[in-house]
Amino acid sequence: MKITAKTNYYLLLFVIFGGFLIFGVSENIKGPALPEIQNDFTLSxxxxxxxxxxxxxxxLxxxxxxxxxxxxxxxxxxxVVTLSLMALSGVFIYLSTNFATLTVAYxxxxIGNGMLEIGLAIIAARLFTKNTGTMLNLSHxxxxxxxxxxPIVAASMMGWTIQTETLGWNGMYLIMLSLSLLPIIPVLLSKFPKDTAEEENRTSIKSLTRDPIAWLIVFALTMGVTAELGMAAWLVNYLVxxxxxTLGDASGxxxxxxxxxxLARLLLGPITDKFGYTISIIVFxxxxxxxxxxxxxTGGAYTFLFALAGLGIGPIYPTMMALLAKNYTNGTDTAITFTVSLIGIGTVITNLLIGYVIELVSGFSLGDNATINNQIGLQxxxxxxxxxALLCALACVVMLFIMKKEQRVL
Incomplete structure (x- = not known):
């Protein structure tokens, strides 16, 4: 069956949008699962x-x-390999019996998430050559x-009872990650766009390492991603x-x-195209x-502001990727790989720092009440x-001055 260009475009939209949907599910079912995993394996x-x-x-x-x-x-x-790998990881998480096996499965x-992120970013950058900020925000x-x-579905599923057995966090992972197999059908039917940059004009890793804007994008995005993933990973634990x-209210x-x-990604994309990517990221x-x-x-009275922070966090990543695509049109694949790889290194460090800041402050807190000390550490x-998030804004302020001077896309 011959597929028209219009049908192929819609199939690619389904791949990109469906891929990001699966990515969001696989990344964030851990919120309600982590407290249970911590209890089951007695993890600090x-x-x-x-x-x-x-x-x-x-x-990374x-x-x-x-x-x-x-x-x-x-x-x-x-x-196809990526989506299959993600589904397979759900099986291994389900079979995990201790911290070591869980670590391997995670x-x-x-690895599947990283492959999906790079793959979707490359497909989207090749496909969305117009209204880039709007379309990348819509994708994200x-x-x-x-x-x-x-989080809501995961928290609910963890309490399901099947033949007198509670599904639990591992059963929930098995079911949720099996959804990764669904986008394989449109992937197989689609014809994917190719990189059209000429080889001699292509952006190289060497040229990126000499470009201060490239490094500022890496730093700003690392801070933005840390804020995004940190809030997603630790919010439920913090609120509980x-x-x-309760676990249910915190997951909510x-x-x-x-x-x-x-909503920020759905509604604010056109604003970033109109007012400029860098200025938008500073405000967000x-x-x-x-x-x-x-x-x-201020305590529990203003807890809803944690949720409202999502309005600012949401557009940072796709808007920065739009800025990246517009500034490195010759060899976007290389620029994406360079940036996301270094973000991976940065988030390894910042993920460790978050946990150890909590432990160190808890340990140095005055008083004998371990619960209160742990609360201070979490704060x-x-x-x-x-x-x-503030460091992300500061990096973008520096970037804005340099880009204005060099007359780059802002």
Missing amino acids: EGKLAILLAINAFGF LACLYTSWLINKIGVKITS FLLY FFYGLGSTVA KVDSM MLSLFFLFFM SIFAFVCATIPIF AGYLFIAIT
Whole structure:
């Protein structure tokens, strides 16, 4: 059956939007699962941070080779391998019986996530050559949609009873990650766009390493991603242990965070195209910092601001990727690989830092009450997460001055 160009475009939209939906689900079902995993395996916050850092390392490895793999075997086969790998990781998580086996299974999942992230970014950059900010924000809206639904559905599924047995976090992972197989059908039917940049004019890794804008994008995005992933990973734990919320209510707050996150990506894309990507990111980042900081110092009365921070966090990543695509049109694949790989290194470090900030502050807190000390540690850890959003804004301020001077796309 011959597929028309219009039908192929819609199939590619389904692949991109469906891929980001699956990505959002796979990344954020861990929110309600982590407290249960911590209890089942008796893990400290430090060990939990190690688990998340190893995941980030798996993501990094995938970023390093996925662009090369796409050039060797094509986007289509790479996408099928990626989605199948993610589904397989769900089986291994289900079979995990201790921290070591869980770490291996999670590592496999995040290799799949990294491959999916690079693959979708490359496909989207090649396909969306007009209204880039709007279309990339719309694509990442589906990540937000998956992220919004994931915590509520995951928390509910973990309590399901099947033949007198509770499904639990491992059964939930098995079912949710099996959804990764669904986009394989449109992947097989689609014809994917190719990189049209001429070889002699293509952006190289060497030229990127000499470009201060490239490094500022890496730093700003690392801070933005840390804020995004940190809030997603630690919010439920924070609300349960500091604000004494139930697991269900805390998971609902995380879903509300992702609802705002999703709406921002749906509605604010055209604004970024109109007012400029860099200025938009500065405003979004500062807003997220303020919203994430106030509840730490004012208590439960302003907890909803944690969720409202999603409005600021949501557009940062896709808007920065639009800025990247517009500034490195010759060899976008290379620029994406360079940037996302270095973000992977950065998030390995920041994931470790979050956990150890919590542990160190808890250990140095005055008083004999371990629960209160742990609460103070969690507050310090979450403040660290909020500050990364502010650092993202500051990096973009520096970037704005340099880009104006060099007359680049802002």
